[in-house]
Amino acid sequence: GVEKKILVIPGDGIGQEVTAWGQKVLESIAANFHHTFTFEEGIMGHVAIEATGNPLPDETLEKAKRSDAILFGAIGHAKYDNDPTLKVRPEQGLLKIRKELGLYANLRPIKLFDELLEASSIKPEILRGADILFFRELTGDVYFGEKVRTADRNTASDLMIYHRYEVERIARKAYEAARTRRKKLCSVDKANVLEASRLWREVVQDVAKEYPDVETEHMFIDNAAMQLIKDPKRFDVVLTGNLFGDILTDEASQIAGSMGMLASASVGDSTGFYEPIHGSAHDIAGKGIANPLASILSAALLLDISFGLKTESQRVIKAVEATLRQGYRTMDIANKHTVNDFIMGTDAMGAKVLENLN
Amino acid sequence: GVEKKILVIPGDGIGQEVTAWGQKVLESIAANFHHTFTFEEGIMGHVAIEATGNPLPDETLEKAKRSDAILFGAIGHAKYDNDPTLKVRPEQGLLKIRKELGLYANLRPIKLFDELLEASSIKPEILRGADILFFRELTGDVYFGEKVRTADRNTASDLMIYHRYEVERIARKAYEAARTRRKKLCSVDKANVLEASRLWREVVQDVAKEYPDVETEHMFIDNAAMQLIKDPKRFDVVLTGNLFGDILTDEASQIAGSMGMLASASVGDSTGFYEPIHGSAHDIAGKGIANPLASILSAALLLDISFGLKTESQRVIKAVEATLRQGYRTMDIANKHTVNDFIMGTDAMGAKVLENLN
Numbered sequence: 001g002v003e004k005k006i007l008v009i010p011g012d013g014i015g016q017e018v019t020a021w022g023q024k025v026l027e028s029i030a031a032n033f034h035h036t037f038t039f040e041e042g043i044m045g046h047v048a049i050e051a052t053g054n055p056l057p058d059e060t061l062e063k064a065k066r067s068d069a070i071l072f073g074a075i076g077h078a079k080y081d082n083d084p085t086l087k088v089r090p091e092q093g094l095l096k097i098r099k100e101l102g103l104y105a106n107l108r109p110i111k112l113f114d115e116l117l118e119a120s121s122i123k124p125e126i127l128r129g130a131d132i133l134f135f136r137e138l139t140g141d142v143y144f145g146e147k148v149r150t151a152d153r154n155t156a157s158d159l160m161i162y163h164r165y166e167v168e169r170i171a172r173k174a175y176e177a178a179r180t181r182r183k184k185l186c187s188v189d190k191a192n193v194l195e196a197s198r199l200w201r202e203v204v205q206d207v208a209k210e211y212p213d214v215e216t217e218h219m220f221i222d223n224a225a226m227q228l229i230k231d232p233k234r235f236d237v238v239l240t241g242n243l244f245g246d247i248l249t250d251e252a253s254q255i256a257g258s259m260g261m262l263a264s265a266s267v268g269d270s271t272g273f274y275e276p277i278h279g280s281a282h283d284i285a286g287k288g289i290a291n292p293l294a295s296i297l298s299a300a301l302l303l304d305i306s307f308g309l310k311t312e313s314q315r316v317i318k319a320v321e322a323t324l325r326q327g328y329r330t331m332d333i334a335n336k337h338t339v340n341d342f343i344m345g346t347d348a349m350g351a352k353v354l355e356n357l358n
Numbered sequence: 359g360v361e362k363k364i365l366v367i368p369g370d371g372i373g374q375e376v377t378a379w380g381q382k383v384l385e386s387i388a389a390n391f392h393h394t395f396t397f398e399e400g401i402m403g404h405v406a407i408e409a410t411g412n413p414l415p416d417e418t419l420e421k422a423k424r425s426d427a428i429l430f431g432a433i434g435h436a437k438y439d440n441d442p443t444l445k446v447r448p449e450q451g452l453l454k455i456r457k458e459l460g461l462y463a464n465l466r467p468i469k470l471f472d473e474l475l476e477a478s479s480i481k482p483e484i485l486r487g488a489d490i491l492f493f494r495e496l497t498g499d500v501y502f503g504e505k506v507r508t509a510d511r512n513t514a515s516d517l518m519i520y521h522r523y524e525v526e527r528i529a530r531k532a533y534e535a536a537r538t539r540r541k542k543l544c545s546v547d548k549a550n551v552l553e554a555s556r557l558w559r560e561v562v563q564d565v566a567k568e569y570p571d572v573e574t575e576h577m578f579i580d581n582a583a584m585q586l587i588k589d590p591k592r593f594d595v596v597l598t599g600n601l602f603g604d605i606l607t608d609e610a611s612q613i614a615g616s617m618g619m620l621a622s623a624s625v626g627d628s629t630g631f632y633e634p635i636h637g638s639a640h641d642i643a644g645k646g647i648a649n650p651l652a653s654i655l656s657a658a659l660l661l662d663i664s665f666g667l668k669t670e671s672q673r674v675i676k677a678v679e680a681t682l683r684q685g686y687r688t689m690d691i692a693n694k695h696t697v698n699d700f701i702m703g704t705d706a707m708g709a710k711v712l713e714n715l716n
């Protein structure tokens with residue numbers, strides 16, 4: 001068995017409720033496969049601001065750096081959303097840890113479990129067989145460019161900026177992944193308007209030459225946002241920048257039936273960082289109804305990508321599949337048109353997956 | 359009857375094929391209602407670059423300024439998309455005319471014709487009753503901020519920038535429209551990350567106070583891209599910036615069954631500018647299969663908004679409805695699952711609408 005240190009950061013909102021289940025699944029895998037996983041806990045986001053005034057306390061960052069992988073929940077709170085003038089904000093914690101750990105590649109696999117074919121607002125015949133792997137650049141773009149607010153507060157700006165090396169390194173990762181899949185890569189930008197996108201397109205065209213076996217397509221973001229719904233099956237690997245990736249992957253959650261099903265892996269120079277893409281969802285936080293499957297599937301990604309434990313990772317995915325096949329559903333993935341589902345809360349659902357793991 | 363000067367700019371790709379039908383519809387309305395519409399033609403985009411080296415020749419701009427309204431087709435060409443290093447680009451013509459004419463508000467109504475309920479990739483029960491009016495800011499944002507490419511060509515940037523007055527004026531227009539509709543306004547931004555979005559949100563919160571009868575909601579762009587597909591009926595008026603509006607309205611075309619159905623109006627200080635949102639679509643250009651309905655519906659918007667001719671505008675919309683009810687379809691809106699549609703090309707479809715106008 002392997003020995004690994006895992007940092008768990010539940011964060012804000014439903015992150016507090018679902019991340020426990022990601023951790024329990026990791027504990028169960030460790031027990032079954034004779035691995036030794038040691039867990040530490042860290043704070044980040046609104047809870048960290050409340051406790052220390054800092055959305056990413058140094059202590060959390062230190063723990064992160066000495067861990068082998070990080071399981072994260074979510075970040076954000078209505079208080080800051082309602083008051084755009086607040087200076088210290090939960091999201092700064094998330095952006096800072098992405099930057100400090102060099103997590104430049106955010107992988108978001110979008111795949112529909114057969115059992116959820118009816119849960120989406122999109123027609124089943126459009127969805128069946130869709131299987132997309134997003135590579136979202138995560139430490140550049142307008143997220144990290146200089147922000148300016150004039151003294152009179154009447155003008156505000158953010159710099160959308162990309163450097164060649166930033167595009168190159170994530171493009172290579174995306175092409176490598178495409179090679180192990182259906183060998184199609186779609187790069188999304190807005191090169192007809194933006195200079196940063198024209199650089200993006202030039203660099204991807206250059207990297208593409210190293211991968212002649214992969215078919216490359218370039219698409220404008222507006223068209224991509226449309227095609228994703230019109231014909232999701234046309235996509236295999238999608239490569240895009242930080243902002244466009246943020247938008248497209250949330251939209252793509254409808255392909256997987258619900259945001260509550262989607263896991264992501266952020267990787268780069270060292271420690272990997274695993275999180276659901278759903279966010280803190282303050283409207284349902286504290287009610288015990290959030291879907292724990294995205295956190296559990298994030299744990300599966302962690303086992304696979306950071307620890308190379310493919311059998312263990314597959315075991316988790318199979319347990320999720322089995323749970324869905326048995327008809328268990330959280331609210332977000334329940335099918336309003338059939339009476340065959342057993343609708344349950346976060347903990348009951350998490351417990352069913354644990355049962356199916358053994 | 360009224361006397362009006364209309365500038366027609368077919369532009370590139372399928373713009374050349376569909377815009378003729380928007381014009382024919384306007385001619386027919388003029389004849390039936392005893393108005394005098396005088397038409398001029400102008401060039402813009404790739405065709406203008408080929409003819410003059412300039413994507414927006416001064417002559418076209420002059421004609422635009424002395425017209426009462428402009429009917430535009432589309433812009434863009436594969437040549438520029440494949441070579442991001444080209445300096446002179448068709449889109450510059452479109453961006454320049456928007457700026458020069460002060461067309462800061464782009465209205466994009468998204469409404470599904472009952473007859474097309476089955477044409478979309480989204481389930482009919484999700485779509486039925488959806489009716490959204492987008493207000494996309496059109497002369498600011500990262501589209502018009504400073505663009506920089508370093509001398510070594512390895513770094514590129516665009517400035518995402520908003521001024522208070524830019525947000526204020528379009529917010530007021532959107533709130534006024536919301537008052538005549540279901541009195542709900544959703545403002546979309548990324549205020550948890552972007553300073554320009556925080557200004558946007560502050561200003562919308564201020565303007566909202568002048569419209570206490572309208573219910574205001576603020577939503578992050580990633581969430582909005584998801585909600586639009588999950589539950590389009592929750593939206594009434596959507597107010598957003600230039601880049602986010604570009605993305606969301608293309609995505610929203612799936613609510614209307616096809617991009618080929620969507621018209622838009624760009625208004626501001628003076629002359630209104632009317633165009634389909636579909637773009638030049640070079641993959642199908644020259645084949646005679648493009649859907650002319652978006653251009654025809656753009657003509658309907660022109661009659662309503664620029665000329666105040668509501669009866670005439672409604673007459674056009676009714677003719678489109680009648681044509682769809684008779685089962686006539688272009689390829690993009692044909693329903694693959696029924697055999698009741700008569701599939702036809704651009705000209706046959708346009709001719710059917712003309713018949714129904716009389």
Ligand SMILES: CC(C)[C@H](C(=O)O)[C@@H](O)C(=O)O
Nearest residue numbers: 075076091094246550551580
């Ligand atoms: C919370 C927010 C800063 C974050 C982002 O925009 O990156 C989130 O939406 C995500 O996608 O991880």
Ligand SMILES: CC(C)[C@H](C(=O)O)[C@@H](O)C(=O)O
Nearest residue numbers: 192193222433434449452604
């Ligand atoms: C052609 C392009 C510059 C344009 C835009 O991005 O504004 C188009 O996509 C649109 O939406 O009108």
